[in-house]
Amino acid sequence: MGPLAGFTILDLTSVLMGPYGTQVLADMGADVIKVESPEGDIVRQIGPGRTPGMGGMFLNANRGKRSIVLDLKKPEGREALLRLAKRANALVYNVRPQAMARLGLDYETLAAINPALVYVGAFGYGQSGPYAAKPAYDDLIQGASTIPTLLAAAGDGTPRYVPVTIADRIVGLMMVNAIMGGLMHQQRTGIGQRIDVPMFESMAEFVLVDHLGGLTYDPPLDHGGYARLLSRYRKPYKTSDGYLCVLIYNDKHWRSFFEAIGRPEFLQQPRFANHAARTRHIDEIYEEIGHIFATRSTGEWRELLERADIPVMPMHTLETILDDPHLNAVDFFRTVDHPVEGRIRQMRVPSTWSVTQPEPAGPAPTLGQHGRDILREAGFSTEEIEQLAEQKAVHLAAPP
Known part of the structure; x- marks a missing residue:
């Protein structure tokens, strides 16, 4: 019932x-x-x-x-x-x-x-x-x-x-x-x-909840659009043997990421100071991070990111999603x-x-x-x- x-x-x-x-x-x-x-x-x-x-x-x-x-x-x-x-x-x-x-x-x-x-x-x-x-x-x-x-x-x-x-x-x-x-x-x-x-x-x-942006105001503050979502580098990262979906989003994520890869000096750069600064530099940040992801395999990255508690998921195909261990565990199919x-x-x-x-x-x-x-x-x-x-x-x- x-x-x-x-x-x-x-x-x-x-x-x-x-x-x-x-x-x-x-x-x-x-x-x-x-x-x-x-x-x-x-x-x-x-x-x-x-x-x-x-x-x-x-x-x-x-x-x-x-x-x-x-x-x-x-x-x-x-x-x-x-x-x-x-x-x-x-x-x-x-x-x-x-x-x-x-x-x-x-x-x-x-x-x-x-x-x-x-x-x-x-x-x-x-x-x-x-x-x-x-x-x-x-x-x-x-x-x-x-x-x-x-x-x-x-x-x-x-x-x-x-x-x-x-x-x-x-x-x-x-x-x-x-x-x-x-x-x-x-x-x-x-x-x-x-x-x-x-x-x-x-x-x-x-759509406009995300993208009205500065057009919310009268007079407008900008031409609208949420920069992070519009970055051409916002896409699954290419690894040395495939692709991986990762979102390094808040201050804790970025600190954990750079510490996990042994590059804590990145955190001293002004563009990583806070969320607003990262948003202003999002294209160059995402492009640079993309180069870093290309240096290791998908399996290596998943292990490292999960250990650092950074959000990560596989990039499924229509066939591989049928074998996803989580969906199988919850009896989705x-x-x-x-x-x-x-x-x-x-x-x-x-x-x-x-x-x-x-x-x-x-x-x-x-x-x-x-x-x-x-x-x-x-x-x-x-x-x-x-x-x-x-x-x-x-x-x-x-x-x-």
């Missing part, structure tokens, strides 16, 4: 931002009903995978949910969703609000049938600005929130995107926070509300049986709870796997369900 047991979430999201967030809710015990179009969530098609519609990325963002296929463009499919919404605690979507309005699924319509509903939209832009109706994807939001510009400044001058759907994931977690707050208010007052979680504003705030895919690797919930430990409720669903059960629970008779299927408003899948 997770902390959200007894809550029902209607999940109209697709791709990655929404599904990643609603998976967190499912892990916490909520009954997440994934409402899919007849074509299914497009991420189902991203391979590799063993069977069509069950790609690895889909499996890793949709575990513990139940799937129903409704054609919301058909009046009967829309009416079926409205009946499901009457008993839901929250409805979540990540298309533009204009698309929800065209489907007749705007907040006013849903609130009229369920005043306690928490109606949460995670989409590109706040609805009071000129970008309100624009489409948004992770790459676009990364660019608009300055991430490629920052990577260019920190690298070879070429703007790049982070090779992770970082905006989708971060805003997905902000969406979870919004849903949880909305549910808390609902439980206290019995009143629902509309909550908008715009990607652009959310990511702008996320688990092999489970999927009813369609067979044996798959699944990641555990990272947080630990003393009473209501979140756990995956089950594997990611096949398309429409739970349609009959969901409709029955909402009060649909067998005859009504079959009629919806004949009208192609709902697509009923055979059990896997």
Whole structure:
């Protein structure tokens, strides 16, 4: 019994931002009903995978949910969703609000049938600005929130995107926070509300906490940017036989480092006097330290740095992380049986709870796997369900 047991979430999201967030809710015990179009969530098609519609990325963002296929463009499919919404605690979507309005699924319509509903939209832009109706994807939001510009400044001058759907994931977690707050208010007052979680504003705030810098002030003190994060030498250090991730950060770290390598005289230099001085000289410091790291092997450095209590971690690949001794000790990767895919690797919930430990409720669903059960629970008779299927408003899948 997770902390959200007894809550029902209607999940109209697709791709990655929404599904990643609603998976967190499912892990916490909520009954997440994934409402899919007849074509299914497009991420189902991203391979590799063993069977069509069950790609690895889909499996890793949709575990513990139940799937129903409704054609919301058909009046009967829309009416079926409205009946499901009457008993839901929250409805979540990540298309533009204009698309929800065209489907007749705007907040006013849903609130009229369920005043306690928490109606949460995670989409590109706040609805009071000129970008309100624009489409948004992770790459676009990364660019608009300055991430490629920052990577260019920190690298070879070429703007790049982070090779992770970082905006989708971060805003997905902000969406979870919004849903949880909305549910808390609902439980206290019995009143629902509309909550908008715009990607652009959310990511702008996320990035600029680090990089607004002197632009915080009026008039500005500088052009913005946190020098340490923007140093082109801030990267894994090359050793004599590989790479190593090290952060020599505070006064104690620097003192321990130079004492450990037998070079205490470095500490007498003004640039190492304190954090502010090191920040002003960060490029030259990181470059010089890089030359020092090249003189010993990865194993030698790890032993020396751990003995000196200086933060150090290996630079993993996608394959070596599977054998990380810490992740193995905490049972992070688990092999489970999927009813369609067979044996798959699944990641555990990272947080630990003393009473209501979140756990995956089950594997990611096949398309429409739970349609009959969901409709029955909402009060649909067998005859009504079959009629919806004949009208192609709902697509009923055979059990896997």
